[in-house]
Amino acid sequence: xxxDLVPRGHRSPVVEALSPALAFLAAVLVGGVAxxxxxxxxxxxxxxxxxxxxxxxxxxxxxxIKAAPLALIATGLAFCYRANLWNIxxxxxxxxxxxxxxxxxxxxxxxxxxxxxxxxxxxAAGTLAGIAYAMIPALLRVxxxxxxxxxxxMLVYVAELLLDYMARGPLRDPAGFNFPQSVTFDDAxxxxxxxxxxxxxxxxxVTLAAVGLAVxxxxxxxxxxxxxxxxxxxxxxxxxxxxxxRLTLAAFAISGGAAGxxxxxxxxxxxxxxxxxxxxxYGFTAIIVAFLGRLSPVGILVAALVIAxxxxxxxxxxxxxxxxxxxxxxxxxxxxxxVLGADVLTRFKVRLVPGAAR
Amino acid sequence: MSxxxxxxxxxxxxxxxxxxxxxxxGELVAERAGVLNLGxxxxxxxxxxxxxxxxxxxxxxxxxxLAGIGAGMALAALFGVLTVGxxxxxxxxxxxxxxxxxxLSGLAGAGYVGLKxxxxxxxxxxxxxxxxGVGRLLFGQDGFVYAALALAVAVSWFLWRTRxxxxxxxIGDDAAATHSLGLPVxxxxxxxxxxxxxxxxxxxxxxxxxxxxxxxxxxxxxRGWIALALVVFASWRPARVVGGxxxxxxATVLxxxxxxxxxxxxxxxxxxxxxxxxxxALVLLSLGRRRGGSLAPAALGRDFTPHR
Numbered sequence: 001x002x003x004d005l006v007p008r009g010h011r012s013p014v015v016e017a018l019s020p021a022l023a024f025l026a027a028v029l030v031g032g033v034a035x036x037x038x039x040x041x042x043x044x045x046x047x048x049x050x051x052x053x054x055x056x057x058x059x060x061x062x063x064x065i066k067a068a069p070l071a072l073i074a075t076g077l078a079f080c081y082r083a084n085l086w087n088i089x090x091x092x093x094x095x096x097x098x099x100x101x102x103x104x105x106x107x108x109x110x111x112x113x114x115x116x117x118x119x120x121x122x123x124a125a126g127t128l129a130g131i132a133y134a135m136i137p138a139l140l141r142v143x144x145x146x147x148x149x150x151x152x153x154m155l156v157y158v159a160e161l162l163l164d165y166m167a168r169g170p171l172r173d174p175a176g177f178n179f180p181q182s183v184t185f186d187d188a189x190x191x192x193x194x195x196x197x198x199x200x201x202x203x204x205x206v207t208l209a210a211v212g213l214a215v216x217x218x219x220x221x222x223x224x225x226x227x228x229x230x231x232x233x234x235x236x237x238x239x240x241x242x243x244x245x246r247l248t249l250a251a252f253a254i255s256g257g258a259a260g261x262x263x264x265x266x267x268x269x270x271x272x273x274x275x276x277x278x279x280x281x282y283g284f285t286a287i288i289v290a291f292l293g294r295l296s297p298v299g300i301l302v303a304a305l306v307i308a309x310x311x312x313x314x315x316x317x318x319x320x321x322x323x324x325x326x327x328x329x330x331x332x333x334x335x336x337x338x339v340l341g342a343d344v345l346t347r348f349k350v351r352l353v354p355g356a357a358r
Numbered sequence: 359m360s361x362x363x364x365x366x367x368x369x370x371x372x373x374x375x376x377x378x379x380x381x382x383x384g385e386l387v388a389e390r391a392g393v394l395n396l397g398x399x400x401x402x403x404x405x406x407x408x409x410x411x412x413x414x415x416x417x418x419x420x421x422x423x424l425a426g427i428g429a430g431m432a433l434a435a436l437f438g439v440l441t442v443g444x445x446x447x448x449x450x451x452x453x454x455x456x457x458x459x460x461x462l463s464g465l466a467g468a469g470y471v472g473l474k475x476x477x478x479x480x481x482x483x484x485x486x487x488x489x490x491g492v493g494r495l496l497f498g499q500d501g502f503v504y505a506a507l508a509l510a511v512a513v514s515w516f517l518w519r520t521r522x523x524x525x526x527x528x529i530g531d532d533a534a535a536t537h538s539l540g541l542p543v544x545x546x547x548x549x550x551x552x553x554x555x556x557x558x559x560x561x562x563x564x565x566x567x568x569x570x571x572x573x574x575x576x577x578x579x580x581r582g583w584i585a586l587a588l589v590v591f592a593s594w595r596p597a598r599v600v601g602g603x604x605x606x607x608x609a610t611v612l613x614x615x616x617x618x619x620x621x622x623x624x625x626x627x628x629x630x631x632x633x634x635x636x637x638x639a640l641v642l643l644s645l646g647r648r649r650g651g652s653l654a655p656a657a658l659g660r661d662f663t664p665h666r
Binding site for chain 1: 396400436439440443444445446447449450451453454455456457458459460461462463464465468575580583586587590624626627629630633634636637640641644645663664
């Protein structure tokens with residue numbers, strides 16, 4: 001028996017929309033089997049993972065807060081991945097953005113007088129730091145032909161260690177009883193809350209604005225078109241005279257800036273100070289989100305909500321059902337694999353040829 | 359410095375280099391066949407978890423190593439089905455494999471955190487192992503170290519001295535041309551991916567069975583990624599993998615010694631050294647190669663679907 005893949009003449013939009021949903025369904029089924037192997041009823045687990053978080057206001061807010069950085073980073077990454085550029089160091093750009101923006105907050109801590117500029121300055125510093133950090137692998141690739149995959153990933157470890165050093169050393173709160181954390185930011189350096197007394201903060205609006213902008217740029221601008229062509233057919237892009245070097249730098253700047261902005265939004269929104277670690281792996285999870293959303297901004301928004309739901313559900317399952325958090329991570333990895341596998345349905349017609357030699 | 363101290367340092371360098379050698383050799387074979395598997399870290403960490411679990415259950419280091427190989431190959435098979443069978447994107451599939459592997463290893467190793475066992479036994483040849491200066495270095499290592507060096511010789515011989523190796527390299531350079539010669543492109547690629555997974559799993563089991571004889575979550579700490587960089591650094595040649603791994607092992611050991619002796623630099627800076635060294639090595643390599651063109655297999659990372 002032989003498996004033949006026959007390229008499709010044109011892509012069907014129905015199949016394109018169905019294939020991630022199909023992959024999600026398959027991942028849930030496999031997850032159900034895994035859960036029952038761990039001695040928990042799949043129905044109970046399903047309800048804790050996917051139903052319960054949707055039924056309470058606080059967990060809905062948590063989902064929005066977790067989905068916001070994921071969607072913001074993934075939207076930036078979509079620019080890279082569409083152009084076949086592999087920035088997998090968004091986690092590092094996120095950390096550096098949070099660090100740079102946080103340093104603005106710490107430097108202006110306790111200042112009197114006009115403070116309205118502090119928050120915008122923090123957001124700008126975070127974004128710029130993310131861009132600058134992403135420029136390292138981008139320039140190495142453009143100028144020296146060094147694989148951006150490995151350099152961007154290595155820089156994640158460097159960024160994490162830098163933040164760890166800064167939070168324990170130079171930026172530590174001198175009056176903080178030696179706890180490895182900075183001063184708590186002033187109110188002027190915090191993103192305002194959207195609901196009085198609740199956790200939902202204005203960072204969610206930042207993400208929505210970025211996604212809206214990305215829809216326009218990717219779908220309606222020459223730049224977005226160039227990006228798609230470079231990824232789909234580098235040869236055609238060369239003939240059309242699109243500068244590959246310029247597009248590479250731009251794609252990295254966008255993804256690095258988005259990750260850096262997400263970093264400072266997380267620090268100024270939820271955390272409110274600098275700590276040795278500020279990210280539960282948002283930069284890596286965002287890669288899953290980007291592909292789950294098929295590299296389109298709206299799809300990414302939906303995918304970020306789904307992944308955030310499984311993360312919140314995973315935390316609840318750890319407490320309620322004693323299911324380990326690693327189960328959630330394995331589920332997310334499996335989901336990405338299945339999404340990529342299901343992609344074959346959109347690109348090819350799969351035919352089984354019985355009896356044929358391999 | 360006394361001769362024995364030099365020998366001791368060299369032995370620790372070799373020990374730090376061993377997992378990198380094994381994992382990088384496996385990845386080298388897969389990449390020579392044209393498949394870029396970024397999931398080395400995931401396969402490695404699963405090899406570490408399952409290898410340790412199996413060794414604890416059976417009491418045998420060999421059973422642990424075999425379980426590690428099996429774990430790596432199982433994940434590699436999944437990757438092979440996706441990328442070779444279904445022509446999925448190799449970069450993204452490799453990332454999925456890493457995330458999946460980190461999660462699965464946490465699940466599999468959960469019951470074994472905090473347990474300890476004897477590290478894999480070291481070779482002891484009466485007379486030879488006690489030779490001053492070189493005895494322990496040459497005749498007193500554990501089995502993994504010798505396996506790694508033997509593997510380097512075997513991979514080198516296979517790729518350049520056998521017909522099968524020639525076919526594998528040809529597939530990595532031009533899949534369509536080899537397909538038109540009637541060679542089984544997808545079959546060879548799948549086997550190469552499996553071999554890479556087995557090696558990554560073995561490298562992981564070395565970490566939890568010999569290097570630090572216990573299991574902690576995510577204990578590979580980026581070694582899988584360094585192994586990937588090593589393949590590029592070695593310009594896809596097994597002998598250079600060994601040389602490069604010894605250099606990286608040296609950087610790791612140097613950093614550990616510097617931390618222990620407290621030379622006044624922040625520990626985080628020293629911990630960052632292996633990653634910075636990797637970037638530096640890649641930069642230097644490409645600087646030295648400005649005019650020579652790329653040495654990578656020409657079809658690396660490109661999927662292949664035969665059209666009929």
